[in-house]
Structure formats: structure tokens, C-alpha cells
Amino acid sequence: MTNEVRDSLKYTKTHEWVKLAGTKAKIGITDHAQHELTDIVFVELPTVGKEIKKGEELCVVESVKSVSEVYAPVSGKITAVNSKLDDSPETINSSPYDDGWLVEIEIKDKAEVNTLLDAAAYKKV
Amino acid sequence: MVLRSPLYEAQVKLGATFTEFAGFEMPIQYSSIRDEHFVVRKKVGLFDVTHMSNVWITGPDAAKLISLTTVEDASRVETGKSQYTEILRENGTIIDDTIFMHLGEKYMMIPNAGMNQIVTKWLTDQAKKHHLKAKAQDVSRDYVILAIQGPKSKDTLQKLTDMNLDAVKFFGCQNVKVAGVECILSHTGYTGELGYELQITPTTKAAAVFDAIMTTGKEFGIQPIGLGARDTLRLEKAFMLAGNEFEGGRTPLEATLGWTIFWDHEFIGKEALLKQKEQGTFQRMTCLECVEKGIPRHKCEIQKDGTAVGIVTSGTLSPCLNVGIAMGYVAPEKREVGSILDIIVRDKPIQAKVIKPPFVPKEWALKQ
Numbered sequence: 001m002t003n004e005v006r007d008s009l010k011y012t013k014t015h016e017w018v019k020l021a022g023t024k025a026k027i028g029i030t031d032h033a034q035h036e037l038t039d040i041v042f043v044e045l046p047t048v049g050k051e052i053k054k055g056e057e058l059c060v061v062e063s064v065k066s067v068s069e070v071y072a073p074v075s076g077k078i079t080a081v082n083s084k085l086d087d088s089p090e091t092i093n094s095s096p097y098d099d100g101w102l103v104e105i106e107i108k109d110k111a112e113v114n115t116l117l118d119a120a121a122y123k124k125v
Numbered sequence: 126m127v128l129r130s131p132l133y134e135a136q137v138k139l140g141a142t143f144t145e146f147a148g149f150e151m152p153i154q155y156s157s158i159r160d161e162h163f164v165v166r167k168k169v170g171l172f173d174v175t176h177m178s179n180v181w182i183t184g185p186d187a188a189k190l191i192s193l194t195t196v197e198d199a200s201r202v203e204t205g206k207s208q209y210t211e212i213l214r215e216n217g218t219i220i221d222d223t224i225f226m227h228l229g230e231k232y233m234m235i236p237n238a239g240m241n242q243i244v245t246k247w248l249t250d251q252a253k254k255h256h257l258k259a260k261a262q263d264v265s266r267d268y269v270i271l272a273i274q275g276p277k278s279k280d281t282l283q284k285l286t287d288m289n290l291d292a293v294k295f296f297g298c299q300n301v302k303v304a305g306v307e308c309i310l311s312h313t314g315y316t317g318e319l320g321y322e323l324q325i326t327p328t329t330k331a332a333a334v335f336d337a338i339m340t341t342g343k344e345f346g347i348q349p350i351g352l353g354a355r356d357t358l359r360l361e362k363a364f365m366l367a368g369n370e371f372e373g374g375r376t377p378l379e380a381t382l383g384w385t386i387f388w389d390h391e392f393i394g395k396e397a398l399l400k401q402k403e404q405g406t407f408q409r410m411t412c413l414e415c416v417e418k419g420i421p422r423h424k425c426e427i428q429k430d431g432t433a434v435g436i437v438t439s440g441t442l443s444p445c446l447n448v449g450i451a452m453g454y455v456a457p458e459k460r461e462v463g464s465i466l467d468i469i470v471r472d473k474p475i476q477a478k479v480i481k482p483p484f485v486p487k488e489w490a491l492k493q
Binding site for chain 1: 153154157158159162353356357418419420422441442444471
């Protein structure tokens with residue numbers, strides 16, 4: 001994998017990243033994922049306040065050619081969504097780890113965090 | 126078995142990512158679908174479409190066989206002309222849409238990818254059944270097909286041939302040397318832009334032509350284009366993709382291809398079409414442009430006031446318009462231009478307006 005993997009983040013096998021800050025988790029898709037999708041043209045974000053379980057569909061990211069589901073890496077309540085993506089979904093391509101974040105979740109079960117991959121493990125996926 | 130184009134190695138070198146389409150491993154994109162789309166609309170792009178089929182139709186009754194098996198009367202298609210048409214079953218549904226080129230003594234037909242054996246067998250069987258002295262021969266693997274498309278396609282190609290391209294009319298075809306290699310050139314394409322298609326045999330000579338076009342086109346901004354942009358380009362022009370638009374058995378009348386039917390001759394499927402025409406109640410191909418955010422996709426339901434009135438056969442985000450666009454079949458009384466219908470995307474209705482095709486007008490780049 002030649003794409004950027006940040007040491008400070010946690011990951012899933014399905015190419016989501018998680019940035020932990022206290023009880024909150026910011027979630028996005030990895031550089032590898034955006035590169036594979038190319039040309040992200042539409043993002044369907046969930047509503048703030050929605051409860052979601054780990055592994056459930058969190059949101060949908062569409063490129064010209066494909067529709068991809070993003071799965072919740074942890075369970076919890078959605079506390080914020082990156083509504084800037086409504087008008088500029090291509091931000092995910094240009095800044096997958098910063099401006100292109102998708103959703104913030106209030107983590108329900110801290111133990112689930114331990115199931116996430118660290119950077120070294122994700123690089124092997 | 127997955128087939129590869131003889132140009133596969135060249136495409137790997139150009140950074141292509143590949144997809145399987147109709148049994149072929151073909152480039153889906155090189156840089157990005159969006160970038161490649163605009164290269165063709167504004168400059169010039171080179172496609173390898175070797176996955177399409179090539180069938181020679183020969184013999185004294187060749188024209189008769191084509192007339193019998195398509196909605197076209199081949200006797201009125203002059204030498205040096207390419208003709209778009211459809212091959213029908215007895216029940217009027219489309220087996221395949223195709224272009225045939227009248228090259229003097231013989232015809233070359235270009236069925237869709239993966240249709241070579243089906244079409245060849247159909248033509249052979251019909252020739253036998255109707256005692257016609259005509260032969261259909263599948264030569265798909267003997268040819269590489271290149272498509273050079275975009276406003277600068279003519280300027281690029283002209284530098285590689287002695288033949289004056291001004292003399293080749295739209296839907297004209299003839300033998301011509303490109304970069305010193307004998308090709309069949311047809312002034313046709315699937316992008317709605319100025320463009321040409323080249324049939325090259327033997328396939329070992331194709332890489333030289335491909336490279337020559339890429340090198341010569343540099344000054345015009347040429348790029349290699351994958352199947353991803355081929356799909357968005359044709360969809361903006363509302364051109365049919367057989368595997369999508371004819372899926373499940375559709376007639377030319379349903380597909381709004383009535384203009385291609387030459388009624389004044391006998392052909393397989395004619396009776397069924399006449400019956401359908403009289404009834405008039407069938408769903409028809411309809412173009413929908415979203416007025417809300419969202420991207421319609423293949424098989425999304427089309428509704429009016431919560432009731433199903435049709436189905437999407439192709440959908441995408443139009444790179445030129447930056448809105449969702451869809452082609453699909455809609456009940457005849459619900460498809461008036463300007464009507465608002467709902468396309469159901471992931472259980473949610475997205476409003477879309479019925480438009481008169483194409484979605485993107487001719488020479489779009491000049492109007493920007």
C-alpha cells in the first residue's frame with residue numbers, strides 16, 4: 001500500500017479510520033479507500049442524534065461509477081456530521097484524514113475501541 | 126477465461142486500472158473517470174474497444190441477410206456508409222444493437238461485447254432457414270478496435286493519414302492507412318463528440334497505431350480513456366448500452382428507436398412490432414434529470430405519487446451538468462417532457478424531471 005496511513009489513528013479492515021478524543025470518535029475513510037473510489041461525487045450523511053451499532057451502515061459514499069457503504073467502526077450516538085461534504089464531496093479525495101471527515105460518534109462501549117486496528121496492523125490489510 | 130486486448134501491456138504502462146466487462150479485462154480508468162470525461166468533451170481521447178465484436182457478412186445475398194435480420198433495409202445503404210440498427214427476435218425484442226459498414230463486396234458488423242457468437246449463429250441460422258447465399262463469420266479476435274473521440278480527434282488523426290478526412294462524412298467508412306497501417310475507418314463513435322473508430326488487423330500492428338495516435342495527439346492534450354468515462358459520455362447523450370437498456374427483452378419501440386426502423390421491408394420481428402405499435406400501451410425509454418441531490422442507479426424504481434411507473438436502466442452523476450441523470454422505462458402517460466417523477470434511491474424519493482434527450486448538447490465545450 002503506497003497510500004498514507006497515519007500512526008495517530010485507529011482503523012478497520014473495511015478502510016474506515018477513527019480518531020479518538022475522550023469519549024468521542026471522529027470517523028472517515030482512509031487514503032487508500034478514497035484512492036480506490038476516485039472522484040467522490042456524493043455523500044449521504046446520517047442524521048445527528050441517531051444511534052448506530054458497530055458494523056452497521058453509517059453513511060454512503062458515491063463515486064461516478066460506484067456506491068460504497070461506510071460502516072460504523074464503533075457503536076454510539078452520532079453527535080456531528082461534516083455537512084460541508086454536501087456541497088464539496090471531493091474534499092474526501094483531497095483531505096481524507098482532515099477536512100474530509102464524515103461523522104463524529106459518542107462512543108457507547110469503550111471496549112469496542114480495542115477491536116480496532118493500529119496503523120501497523122492496518123498497513124498489512 | 127478472461128480475455129485481454131493485445132494492447133493490455135501498453136495500458137498497464139499508462140497506469141490503467143482494469144475491470145472485467147463481457148469476459149474482457151479492459152481499462153476502467155487511467156487517471157479518473159471525471160478527468161477523462163472532460164478530456165473527451167474538450168480535447169481528444171483514445172479508447173481501446175477491442176471487446177466489441179467483428180463479424181464479416183459476405184456472399185451474393187449479404188445485403189438480403191442484413192435486411193432480414195435487422196430493422197434496416199441494407200439495399201439502401203450505399204458503399205462507404207455505416208449504419209446503426211438493431212437485430213430482433215421474432216417477438217420484436219432486441220437481440221443486439223449494432224453498426225454495419227458497407228465496404229463494397231462485403232459488410233462488417235460490429236455487435237456488442239460478448240455478442241459475437243450469438244449474433245454470428247443467429248445470422249448463420251437465418252441464412253440457412255431462408256436459403257440465402259450469405260455467410261457470417263466471427264472475426265472478433267482478429268481485430269483491435271480503437272476509438273478516437275473529441276473535438277481534436279480529426280486534427281490528430283489527419284496528421285497520421287494521407288487521406289483527407291474532410292472527405293469522410295459522418296457515418297462514412299472506408300479503408301485507410303493510419304500511421305502506415307491498413308485500417309477500416311468509420312466516422313462514428315459513442316461519445317456524441319467528433320470522432321472516428323478504427324478496425325485494425327492483424328492485431329500485432331495495433332500497438333504501433335495506438336502509440337502513434339498517443340504521440341501525435343500530445344499537442345492537442347490527448348489522454349487514454351477507460352470504460353468508466355465511456356459510460357458517462359454515452360449516458361450524457363442518452364445512447365443505449367445494450368446490456369442495460371435492452372435487459373429483459375425490449376423492443377425498438379420501447380427503446381424509442383422507432384426512427385431506426387425502415388418499415389418498408391420484411392424483417393424478423395416486424396409483425397410483433399406492428400402489433401405493439403397498434404396497442405400503444407408499452408413503457409418507453411425516458412430521460413430523467415434530477416432536480417434534487419442524489420444519483421440514480423441501474424434498477425432504481427421510478428414512481429409518480431407513490432405508485433411505480435417505471436425503472437431506471439442506467440444512471441450516473443453527469444460530469445458536465447453535475448447532477449444525477451437517468452435513462453429508464455416509464456409508462457407512456459407519465460413521461461411528458463417537464464413532468465416531475467420520483468426516482469427511489471436507497472428507499473428515498475429523489476425528484477427528477479423528464480427531459481428531451483440528450484442531457485448534454487452537441488459541442489458542449491464550445492458553450493462553456
